[in-house]
Amino acid sequence: MQEYFVLQIKMLNRKIIAFGIPLLLAYLLFPVIFFFLSNYLFSKTTYAIYFYGLASLGFTSTLSELKKNDFLRSIFNKTNYYKVRAAENLASTLPFLVFMLYKGYFPFAIILLLLSMLLIFSNFLNISNFKIPSPFSKRPFEFTIGFRKTYYLFAIAYFLAYMATSVGNFNLGIFSMILIGLICASYYLKPENEYIVWNSSATPREFLMEKMKICFTYFTLLSLPILIILGTYFYKSVDVLLLFFILINVYLATVILAKYASYPSEIDLPKGILVIMSLIFPPFLLGVIPFLYSKAINSLSLLLK
Amino acid sequence: MIRIKKISKKYGREKVLDSVTMNLEKGNVYGIVGENGAGKTTLFRCIAGIESHEGEITSEHGILKDHLGLLASEPFFFSKITGKEYIQLLANARNIKLSHIEDKNIFNLPLNKYASTYSTGMKKKLAFMAIMLQKNEVYVLDEPFSGVDIESNMIITQIIKKLKSLDRIVILSSHVFSTLSETCDEIYLLKGGKIMKKVKQKDFERLEKEMKAITIDSQIEKLFK
Numbered sequence: 001m002q003e004y005f006v007l008q009i010k011m012l013n014r015k016i017i018a019f020g021i022p023l024l025l026a027y028l029l030f031p032v033i034f035f036f037l038s039n040y041l042f043s044k045t046t047y048a049i050y051f052y053g054l055a056s057l058g059f060t061s062t063l064s065e066l067k068k069n070d071f072l073r074s075i076f077n078k079t080n081y082y083k084v085r086a087a088e089n090l091a092s093t094l095p096f097l098v099f100m101l102y103k104g105y106f107p108f109a110i111i112l113l114l115l116s117m118l119l120i121f122s123n124f125l126n127i128s129n130f131k132i133p134s135p136f137s138k139r140p141f142e143f144t145i146g147f148r149k150t151y152y153l154f155a156i157a158y159f160l161a162y163m164a165t166s167v168g169n170f171n172l173g174i175f176s177m178i179l180i181g182l183i184c185a186s187y188y189l190k191p192e193n194e195y196i197v198w199n200s201s202a203t204p205r206e207f208l209m210e211k212m213k214i215c216f217t218y219f220t221l222l223s224l225p226i227l228i229i230l231g232t233y234f235y236k237s238v239d240v241l242l243l244f245f246i247l248i249n250v251y252l253a254t255v256i257l258a259k260y261a262s263y264p265s266e267i268d269l270p271k272g273i274l275v276i277m278s279l280i281f282p283p284f285l286l287g288v289i290p291f292l293y294s295k296a297i298n299s300l301s302l303l304l305k
Numbered sequence: 306m307i308r309i310k311k312i313s314k315k316y317g318r319e320k321v322l323d324s325v326t327m328n329l330e331k332g333n334v335y336g337i338v339g340e341n342g343a344g345k346t347t348l349f350r351c352i353a354g355i356e357s358h359e360g361e362i363t364s365e366h367g368i369l370k371d372h373l374g375l376l377a378s379e380p381f382f383f384s385k386i387t388g389k390e391y392i393q394l395l396a397n398a399r400n401i402k403l404s405h406i407e408d409k410n411i412f413n414l415p416l417n418k419y420a421s422t423y424s425t426g427m428k429k430k431l432a433f434m435a436i437m438l439q440k441n442e443v444y445v446l447d448e449p450f451s452g453v454d455i456e457s458n459m460i461i462t463q464i465i466k467k468l469k470s471l472d473r474i475v476i477l478s479s480h481v482f483s484t485l486s487e488t489c490d491e492i493y494l495l496k497g498g499k500i501m502k503k504v505k506q507k508d509f510e511r512l513e514k515e516m517k518a519i520t521i522d523s524q525i526e527k528l529f530k
Binding site for chain 2: 131132137138139140141144145148149192193194195196198199200201202302303305
């Protein structure tokens with residue numbers, strides 16, 4: 001049992017190193033970031049404790065994946081299997097529990113601990129196997145898969161856009177469109193298997209252009225309800241709305257280029273920093289986009305002719 | 306025709322392919338046999354252009370990879386993509402317009418379910434069907450029969466024969482000799498990354514006996530010594 005957790009830590013360390021962060025820095029930085037984000041949430045809303053509890057349970061429930069647990073069942077006896085799962089769930093809940101106790105939410109912390117222990121009896125493959133209809137089936141794969149994983153977030157974004165018009169808050173409306181952009185960008189964070197790229201008969205340039213075209217088209221489709229609602233209610237600010245719409249498209253293109261610039265690996269830290277820097281200071285894009293484009297062409301030319 | 310001239314591949318210091326030369330003609334089926342780790346999959350990946358290598362591969366089709374269907378021994382599938390969408394993805398990648406995919410579902414696969422939930426054999430059949438619908442000129446099939454039920458094995462055998470009659474080039478590997486002897490025109494024996502032998506159809510029986518003598522009789526004895 002101990003070996004299993006040693007292996008888990010080794011795998012986590014390998015992922016951190018592959019991402020380009022020194023281990024010591026990561027272990028110092030993560031708790032600090034976690035503390036500040038938690039504090040920020042609690043400073044913004046009185047309902048923070050509920051969001052926090054749900055976030056913790058959501059995170060822990062990822063450990064209930066059936067195939068992983070089938071594997072655990074095959075290597076451990078029943079007692080050890082439940083011990084491993086309890087230890088895993090406790091480890092994933094612990095940071096949230098500590099912060100809750102620090103904030104003085106003792107009853108909530110106990111309930112969270114009990115619920116996380118109840119999760120050791122759950123396995124979730126049946127839910128994930130249910131086919132969710134996707135409007136993007138004609139052009140698989142990023143949006144087809146991404147939509148199935150994040151469809152509920154679109155409902156939140158559209159609700160925020162509706163709220164923006166109800167309370168007359170244009171910025172909230174813009175945020176709802178940025179949220180759509182962030183969701184779409186998340187579809188491009190993981191590199192696909194090389195077989196999928198190799199299959200394409202496009203040149204590296206055509207391949208990238210096609211990826212961007214699909215992304216722009218589907219992002220536009222998904223943002224259209226927000227554009228129409230905000231454009232109608234805040235017609236005096238249509239220019240700002242369109243500016244944000246164009247900017248989000250440019251950032252989506254940057255993320256796609258960053259993905260393929262690092263291909264077949266995941267987006268590494270230096271390229272991640274470049275994307276973040278250009279978010280903070282948009283004129284950076286003028287240098288970042290051509291740089292990432294040439295890197296992406298180089299990476300893809302190994303598989304595409 | 307495809308000319309494979311002295312291709313070699315190293316991973317670090319380990320030479321996985323050593324100066325492999327083959328000439329593959331239209332309308333022929335070629336089998337590659339060899340032990341696990343002999344270099345079959347690496348050879349296939351080099352022919353497909355997924356792996357860089359030394360040596361030269363030329364083809365009358367220009368960019369060979371755009372006319373080549375590769376069936377991997379363990380095909381890759383995304384977690385939330387249906388069988389139908391997988392076929393569509395591979396067709397889109399080659400600018401092939403597909404209509405009525407369900408009508409071409411010869412293996413009766415549940416095309417509207419997530420491919421990741423398929424059994425090993427069903428995944429193989431889906432990947433096989435997808436590359437067939439790409440209408441390729443060349444097919445590289447790594448273990449097309451493994452994990453697949455008997456009925457589907459018979460269908461795959463017939464499809465390979467049909468491809469031959471349509472003047473396509475097929476290269477395949479299998480650990481079941483009978484599947485190769487039934488479909489292949491020539492069999493190459495690969496060992497330690499080298500082509501040790503090229504055998505024509507009339508000598509398949511002799512090759513099988515030789516392989517049995519080397520790999521079965523001598524190896525099994527080791528286990529019981």
